Amino acid sequence: MTFTEMLRAAQERHGSMLCVGLDPEPARFPAGLKGDPQRIYDFCAAIADATGDLAIAFKPQIAYFAAHGAEPQLEKLMRHLRASHPHVPVILDAKRGDIGSTAEQYAREAFERYGADAVTLSPFMGFDSVQPYLKYGDKGAFLLCRTSNPGGDDLQNQRLASVEGQPLLYEHIARLAQGPWNANGQLGLVVGATYPSEIERVRALAPTVPLLIPGIGARGAMRWPPSRPVGAPMHRSW
């Protein structure tokens, strides 16, 4: 079963479009749980177990594990998710972006070491920085497209004079992910939830790829959904 099939099956099974982000920030833990790597695991596993009947994807953010030397806990969490929630695909939020030989190592980290079903990637270094992930034919990759952080405009919202139709950079990426970069249907796009009109624009340019839409939870984006559904997983971060 490919990542996209797994995502679709979970969507039908759970009647939901919810992706549950697992961002274990120790400062937000209940008192007494701060900083201990084992608590990072406990926190994430408890959230997953409380939402596993609704989620169509889990999305652990690797930075929160890496900052605390908690890679063994992330490995344990991935095993737990697979064993306890076998129908829910796992997207490793890593936003990697590097050249071919290094990307091969990152793909190995995400898919072989951690057993993720998909990964988030930056498109900044171009297609050959994405290709090594696509060699894993049953895996998926979500490219950063339009992020809703304050600096998201800095580059993503620039208009390209050198591309036909003068699209914005994020519109250009949406087209690449729908078409030439997506030969085997493995790509998705990350589009922040803050500006629904931009989500609609991305959906118009990339009608069939899954959209990962962060920002419903702690990040304070506006309420979902926009005026019409986009057939995409939502996202709620803890």
Next chain:
Amino acid sequence: MTFTEMLRAAQERHGSMLCVGLDPEPARFPAGLKGDPQRIYDFCAAIADATGDLAIAFKPQIAYFAAHGAEPQLEKLMRHLRASHPHVPVILDAKRGDIGSTAEQYAREAFERYGADAVTLSPFMGFDSVQPYLKYGDKGAFLLCRTSNPGGDDLQNQRLASVEGQPLLYEHIARLAQGPWNANGQLGLVVGATYPSEIERVRALAPTVPLLIPGIGARGAMRWPPSRPVGAPMHRSW
């Protein structure tokens, strides 16, 4: 001592502009050393010890450690570099790029956990994805600007209609790193060695920031230096 001062001091002490990349690809190890995390450490430490009198920076690539679960060996390597080569700053090649709260975790990983002096970053998500690293006032950050991999053109070489003078995307990034994004002089730029004319262009737009120029070694870029020096560290990967 700030990162930039440390880099400059090493440059004077060693009369060199060489940055030694530590990319421990097990397939390139001498026979018998394949795959064992301890060998990853041995391989990198041996290269560092053989080049420490010439190098003005070491640059371990974290993907090669992460793929093999060798974070403890990277920690050990960083301790070894600090102890045996205290005058040579260490750039952690991680190419991170994420929003503020997650970037704080990655900054903690690079600077507190691993004790790196600088890190490589992707500018794709904008200035607030860079800021958390700059809060460590004595540390440096090299932004991806113009990379010489085949897909480097895909986005970096697009011309921006919406920026004064219609620069290419990488030229825009060079200007940001020289000016508005670089209040405390902590930024540098990553510029591939393949096209010397582009290095000269970046140097013209960003005359004072250090340039990290990968591609002299295994990656097969043309011979260095171009016609005139750019006052930047070179880079040799193993």
